[in-house]
Amino acid sequence: MTTQRQLKLGAFMRPVSIHTGAWRYPGAYRDANFNFTHLKQFAQTLEKARFDAFFMADHLALLNMPIDALKRSHTATSFEPFTLLSALSQATEYIGLVATASTTYDEPFHIARRFASLDHLSNGRAGWNIVTTANPDAAQNFGLEQAYAHDERYARAREFYDVVTGLWDSWADDAFIRDADSGVYFDPDKLHTLNHQGRYLNVRGPLHIARPVQGWPVIVQAGASEPGRQLAAETAEVIFVAPGTLEEGRKFYADIKRRMLAVGRHPDHLKILPGAFVVVGDTLEDARRIRAHLDSL
Numbered sequence: 001m002t003t004q005r006q007l008k009l010g011a012f013m014r015p016v017s018i019h020t021g022a023w024r025y026p027g028a029y030r031d032a033n034f035n036f037t038h039l040k041q042f043a044q045t046l047e048k049a050r051f052d053a054f055f056m057a058d059h060l061a062l063l064n065m066p067i068d069a070l071k072r073s074h075t076a077t078s079f080e081p082f083t084l085l086s087a088l089s090q091a092t093e094y095i096g097l098v099a100t101a102s103t104t105y106d107e108p109f110h111i112a113r114r115f116a117s118l119d120h121l122s123n124g125r126a127g128w129n130i131v132t133t134a135n136p137d138a139a140q141n142f143g144l145e146q147a148y149a150h151d152e153r154y155a156r157a158r159e160f161y162d163v164v165t166g167l168w169d170s171w172a173d174d175a176f177i178r179d180a181d182s183g184v185y186f187d188p189d190k191l192h193t194l195n196h197q198g199r200y201l202n203v204r205g206p207l208h209i210a211r212p213v214q215g216w217p218v219i220v221q222a223g224a225s226e227p228g229r230q231l232a233a234e235t236a237e238v239i240f241v242a243p244g245t246l247e248e249g250r251k252f253y254a255d256i257k258r259r260m261l262a263v264g265r266h267p268d269h270l271k272i273l274p275g276a277f278v279v280v281g282d283t284l285e286d287a288r289r290i291r292a293h294l295d296s297l
């Protein structure tokens, strides 16, 4: 038997573009961040082009950079991912909807519920980009004086993943019998209470939402550090990566696949998606001219 390998395409959706100057390009959709008509059109176009995923990054504070630089950037503001992706789930049919959610400044019960809801709304198209939120300014938006240290954030993230996936398993797939004759809506033997007590989290459960359509929504990660890679190797099905060179990319790929083997996972159960900034022109020359114009803005 031969296995067919297929390229996976994910769109990193900065609605105006990932390029900081792109909003100034003639004809750019300058207000696309909050213009749902545009966002719907982008998602539908990506779907038609057979993209696998529409990916929404998320930050829990204004980007940490000097205001003179920030004031020039359209990436300073964006929709809250679950709200946007829930709306887009009703305007699309096939494309994966990946939301970013933080394990540092959120609660696993909230996260498990939101992804389970998005998975039901989209009929099994939800994905969770697990981030630990590096921007120290986020701490002050959540009543903390100081951000957690890097490794501490990753230790909590690992436990957080266990709690969220455990909550998704609260109900067996066939728990809801909805037997009108007997009046029994669900089978109590098919309801599981998590009772998690750990180093960072205490969560009893169960989740009061049916098991997600996919069982567990797709797990995505973009960690690059030692604990970031380890979390990805243990939990992720997709990794976003932005290697500086081909050689770096190859080393990263080999390292992740080696780590997966070491924890007993099949290396094919994780796709690595390197980032690319794509400029489309009528000819290569045209694309180069557009790129140069963008960089001059």
Ligand SMILES: Cc1cc2nc3c(=O)[nH]c(=O)nc-3n(C[C@H](O)[C@H](O)[C@H](O)COP(=O)(O)O)c2cc1C
Residues within 6 Å of the ligand: 012, 056, 057, 058, 059, 100, 130, 131, 132, 133, 134, 135, 221, 222, 223, 224, 225, 226, 227, 228, 229, 240, 241, 242, 275
């Ligand atoms: C393509 C890509 C997308 C990312 N999106 C987010 C995001 O939406 N929110 C966020 O807080 N961090 C995001 N990150 C940062 C990563 O989660 C991670 O913190 C970073 O790559 C550094 O790795 P480390 O956390 O292992 O040190 C992204 C990184 C990459 C490469």
